[in-house]
Amino acid sequence: MSRLVIVSNRVPVPDKGGIAPAGGLAVALKVALEEHGGIWMGWSGRSSGENEPEPLAQLHQGNITYALTDLTDTDVGEYYHGFANRVLWPICHYRLDLAEYGRKEMAGYFRVNRFFAHRLAPLVRPDDVIWVHDYHLIPLAAELRQMGLKNRIGFFLHIPWPPADVLFTMPVHEEIMRGLSHYDVVGFQTDHDLENFAGCLRREGIGDELGGGRFSAYGRVFKGGIYAIGIETAAFAEFAKKALTNKTVRKARESIEHRSLIIGVDRLDYSKGITQRIDAFERFILANPAQQGRVTYLQITPKSRSEVPEYEAMQRTVAEQAGRVNGALGAVDWVPIRYINRSVGRHILAGLYRLGKVGLVTPLRDGMNLVAKEYVAAQDPDDPGVLVLSRFAGAARDLKGALLVNPYDIEGTANAMARALSMPLEERKDRWKTMMDHLLEHDVSRWCRDFLNDLATSPDPSG
Numbered sequence: 001m002s003r004l005v006i007v008s009n010r011v012p013v014p015d016k017g018g019i020a021p022a023g024g025l026a027v028a029l030k031v032a033l034e035e036h037g038g039i040w041m042g043w044s045g046r047s048s049g050e051n052e053p054e055p056l057a058q059l060h061q062g063n064i065t066y067a068l069t070d071l072t073d074t075d076v077g078e079y080y081h082g083f084a085n086r087v088l089w090p091i092c093h094y095r096l097d098l099a100e101y102g103r104k105e106m107a108g109y110f111r112v113n114r115f116f117a118h119r120l121a122p123l124v125r126p127d128d129v130i131w132v133h134d135y136h137l138i139p140l141a142a143e144l145r146q147m148g149l150k151n152r153i154g155f156f157l158h159i160p161w162p163p164a165d166v167l168f169t170m171p172v173h174e175e176i177m178r179g180l181s182h183y184d185v186v187g188f189q190t191d192h193d194l195e196n197f198a199g200c201l202r203r204e205g206i207g208d209e210l211g212g213g214r215f216s217a218y219g220r221v222f223k224g225g226i227y228a229i230g231i232e233t234a235a236f237a238e239f240a241k242k243a244l245t246n247k248t249v250r251k252a253r254e255s256i257e258h259r260s261l262i263i264g265v266d267r268l269d270y271s272k273g274i275t276q277r278i279d280a281f282e283r284f285i286l287a288n289p290a291q292q293g294r295v296t297y298l299q300i301t302p303k304s305r306s307e308v309p310e311y312e313a314m315q316r317t318v319a320e321q322a323g324r325v326n327g328a329l330g331a332v333d334w335v336p337i338r339y340i341n342r343s344v345g346r347h348i349l350a351g352l353y354r355l356g357k358v359g360l361v362t363p364l365r366d367g368m369n370l371v372a373k374e375y376v377a378a379q380d381p382d383d384p385g386v387l388v389l390s391r392f393a394g395a396a397r398d399l400k401g402a403l404l405v406n407p408y409d410i411e412g413t414a415n416a417m418a419r420a421l422s423m424p425l426e427e428r429k430d431r432w433k434t435m436m437d438h439l440l441e442h443d444v445s446r447w448c449r450d451f452l453n454d455l456a457t458s459p460d461p462s463g
């Protein structure tokens with residue numbers, strides 16, 4: 001079997017104890033690569049100041065070799081905070097109003113992709129299969145091809161792909177589309193994303209759909225496919241059961257006392273709909289006074305991308321909003337919202353999910369959302385909680401047993417919270433089983449296998 005080389009911006013650096021940072025990509029890829037073995041190349045998360053980064057650091061752990069590079073301050077600013085997270089991220093999440101184009105940042109993005117290609121190429125053997133992940137690295141295949149690499153190269157986009165009218169507001173949309181055409185397989189989370197991508201090719205006559213999932217554009221033929229990312233379902237379910245004996249989880253359970261727990265877990269990101277969700281919770285309590293003092297809403301929200309101004313501003317907004325609602329609704333013996341602004345380990349999260357009578361996952365737009373899947377996997381089959389899920393999360397295409405909501409509709413979301421808390425046991429069990437069966441069948445190993453099979457059977461680019 002060919003060796004697998006994974007490239008992603010974010011890598012769970014093993015010298016931090018191998019603990020994946022909060023973020024679904026790192027969590028999922030670690031599971032996938034542990035199963036397969038190979039090389040994982042990416043950013044170390046560190047800056048070299050303005051000095052040229054040292055040569056790649058290689059670390060071996062189990063069957064994975066991590067190849068990590070630092071980036072200069074300028075690179076981090078222009079490529080990661082600048083173009084990736086202030087242009088591509090908002091555009092792909094339909095937030096044209098937040099995109100901040102700058103020629104310097106765009107140039108930095110393409111420059112860092114070239115830099116990654118130059119660092120990666122010497123590690124690659126002719127029969128390696130290369131799997132590139134996410135919006136940070138779209139131009140990587142074009143750079144590798146320019147250097148003469150003829151390997152099979154696949155790309156998976158973890159975030160949504162927007163419709164043509166949204167994408168084309170980005171000045172370099174042509175280069176981005178061209179970049180994708182250099183892969184042999186381009187994977188998306190949902191059918192909606194793939195449809196949008198096909199629409200972008202059609203709109204300006206850039207490319208054609210050839211049938212059988214194949215596309216032609218810019219003189220190349222490649223496959224476009226749907227590969228909804230999953231979790232290690234069976235292992236996570238087991239993990240959640242055991243987590244109830246964890247000290248922190250036990251303390252949380254005792255502190256909740258007789259109240260019902262509603263839980264939300266999201267990076268602090270405007271795409272996650274946290275402020276709308278807090279509004280909906282407030283509306284739910286005001287509309288259901290009997291619930292006062294009888295529910296606790298726990299919102300776990302690690303800081304994320306704090307150097308980007310929109311994210312920094314959100315830290316204040318959400319903290320103030322949670323404080324205001326607590327001030328307005330709380331009582332001497334009841335704090336309605338417990339807001340935690342730091343990362344919690346997944347072994348604890350698993351137990352907290354299991355305590356949650358309601359899992360609130362209400363992003364305004366999300367590629368997939370692994371929290372939704374983890375919440376379901378963590379439930380007690382005999383007394384499962386209810387998932388309230390945004391119809392705009394990729395996970396909504398998979399989790400048919402959830403209560404689907406439109407997160408912009410505050411009253412609708414508030415009503416769904418009330419419905420979830422009063423749902424009869426039989427209905428909860430039925431809904432949960434539909435979702436759990438799906439998650440067991442479509443776990444992260446299946447995701448990885450499906451993508452790599454398609455890549456292995458794609459036409460050989462070396463001719």
Ligand SMILES: O=P(O)(O)OC[C@H]1O[C@H](O[C@H]2O[C@H](CO)[C@@H](O)[C@H](O)[C@H]2O)[C@H](O)[C@@H](O)[C@@H]1O
Binds near residue numbers: 022026304369370
């Ligand atoms: O690396 P960061 O800038 O700290 O951000 C964390 C990750 O966020 C995004 O995750 C996405 O991938 C998940 C798994 O496929 C998916 O469930 C979620 O909907 C996406 O938002 C981002 O795409 C990753 O590159 C980041 O590492």
Ligand SMILES: O=c1ccn([C@@H]2O[C@H](COP(=O)(O)OP(=O)(O)O)[C@@H](O)[C@H]2O)c(=O)[nH]1
Binds near residue numbers: 022265301302374
């Ligand atoms: O305090 C936290 C918050 C989140 N996560 C993990 O981070 C991932 C978040 O992935 P998701 O797909 O929901 O969203 P993303 O952050 O990637 O956009 C999930 O595996 C969570 O378990 C974590 O380990 N600790």
